[in-house]
Amino acid sequence: MGSASLEGITEVPVHGGFHIDYILKEELWRSVAVLPLSFLGICVLDEAGVISISALSIFILAFFVTFVHVSFMVWYRRKEGLAFSNITLILDHLLSSRSNDK
Secondary structure (H helix, E strand, C coil): CCCCCCCCCCCEECCCCCEECHHHHHHHHHHHHHHHHHHHHHHHHHHHCCCCCCHHHHHHHHHHHHHHHHHHHHHHHHHHCCCCCCHHHHHHHHHHHHHHHC
């Protein structure tokens, strides 16, 4: 698998001078799937008795987990220059780069 280049990619201007590049846009769309999964995971942990938190805290924690996921993915993809959005390719790149470091 060859890595795709970030050159020539434009940013989308948003009100207030903030720009959303294609990586942030893709990760925000991915967060639509991450949020319900993190919510369900936290609910399972709560029902199993691993954690004991209120319903409001479950929503807040799910948003926090989603925020951390999006932030990490955007940071890593920008750092490594990964233009592809397939999560399996990103994880493969992450794991292969760690095995090369050893």
